[in-house]
Amino acid sequence: MxxxxxxxxxxxxxxxxxxxxxxxxxxxxxxxxxxxxxxxxxxxxxxxxxxxxxxxxxxxxxxxxxxxxxxxxxxxxxxxxxxxxxxxxxxxxxxxxxxxxxxxxxALVIGSTDDVLRATEGTQVPAGALLREVGDETLDDDARRIADLHTEVWGEPIPGYAERLVHDKRADPRGVRLYVVETDDDARRVLSAARLEMRPGAEPGAAPLSHFAGLWGGATVADWRGRGIYRSLVRLRAQHAAEAGVPYLQVDASPDSRPILERLGLVQVDWTRPYVWSPPGVD
Structure with a gap:
């Protein structure tokens, strides 16, 4: 397209x-x-x-x-x-x-959901890893583990991150979907995580309220990068967006993820930058 x-x-x-x-x-x-x-x-x-x-x-x-x-x-x-x-x-x-x-x-990049699915056909997580969607029965524990992963990857915690994941998923279970990649052994070390945010129609099968699904929260531990985990997470989220009838995927892409996403057909439409204000005495 x-x-x-x-x-x-x-x-x-x-x-x-x-x-x-x-x-x-x-x-x-x-x-x-x-x-x-x-x-x-x-x-x-x-x-x-x-x-x-x-x-x-x-x-x-x-x-x-x-x-x-x-x-x-x-x-x-x-x-x-x-x-x-x-x-x-x-x-x-x-x-x-x-x-x-x-x-x-x-970089704010946007691409066709169908194009991403074609570009990622056959993509799988590497041997020794397991990709799964987070369900309600494990949500609290998985949200804590995802927050710990982000602290490990980015070097500092995100205040209230686990609590927000739990709230958003339970408040909008069809619109917010969470994913983890973990080692396929008893240790179940979390290797990567991501989320999908979209606005599906009021009922399954109804037209979506927005044409854009956001791919958020991607983070992978350093020793498992470059092995197809991120592409696998993109593909699964694209599949779920397609099932909801959402035609476009949107990402605020870091310098690490942007080249991968551009190879999948996404294009830069703008740039974004967050500015954070904290109350006095709060780091």
């Missing part, structure tokens, strides 16, 4: 940055020129949907004041996600000046 990056980005903004979908326990609202989400797992998220040079600084102050006042004045950490085409063009610099910590820049 020939992909038009500009058209894909416009459709992505329309469907994924509109604030029309929230899971149980979450609230999403448009406040001035930003979209703000409060997650049940003690976190927040903001992205710009209508700022400019004259309104950005006031919007940043307003969001910092809002999150600083939460939880009885203790404040709540939140992420402001910046896209390359957001306005004003210096939004990231303004966030840093307001005390936000920037994270790594990633």
């Amino acid at each position: 020939t992909l038009d990056p500009a058209a894909l980005l416009a459709r992505y903004d329309e469907q994924e940055r509109s604030g029309t979908h929230a899971r149980d326990g979450e609230t999403t609202e448009r406040v001035g020129g930003v979209l703000r989400t409060l997650y049940a797992a003690d976190q927040g998220f903001v992205t710009a949907v209508g700022l400019d040079e004259t309104t950005a600084d006031a919007a940043i102050r307003e969001q910092v004041e809002f999150f600083a006042a939460l939880d009885g004045g203790r404040g709540r950490r939140f992420e402001w996600k910046v896209y390359g085409h957001d306005r004003p063009a210096d939004l990231g610099a303004r966030l840093e000046a307001a005390g936000f910590e920037p994270d790594d820049v990633e």
Whole structure:
């Protein structure tokens, strides 16, 4: 399939940055020129949907004041996600000046679900590894193990990550799917993990509420990289997206995963960068 990056980005903004979908326990609202989400797992998220040079600084102050006042004045950490085409063009610099910590820049890549399935046909995890989807009966334990994996791979814990995985999966079991790859032995060492987030129709077989399924949370231990695990996780998630009728896959791709995804047919449509604000005294 020939992909038009500009058209894909416009459709992505329309469907994924509109604030029309929230899971149980979450609230999403448009406040001035930003979209703000409060997650049940003690976190927040903001992205710009209508700022400019004259309104950005006031919007940043307003969001910092809002999150600083939460939880009885203790404040709540939140992420402001910046896209390359957001306005004003210096939004990231303004966030840093307001005390936000920037994270790594990633490529926003999008591809056809069907193209990915064709490109990954025959892909399997390597010998000695087992890929499985996380079920409700093991969810609490698997979420903790996935969080531990992320700490091992990235070198620091993600606050509240296990709790958020558990909440999101139970609040939206058809829209959130979790996967682990572990050693096929008694040790069951977690080698890799990933998740799929999508908005399927209200009933099985109904048209999806969004044309985009997000591939998130990919992490693999160093000594098992380069052996097809990531491709296997991409393929299984593409299969499940296809079953739900979702035509496109979307990834915020790191420098490690981007070349793999481009070989599978995904194209870059923009870049993203998260900026994190934390209450005073919280690392």
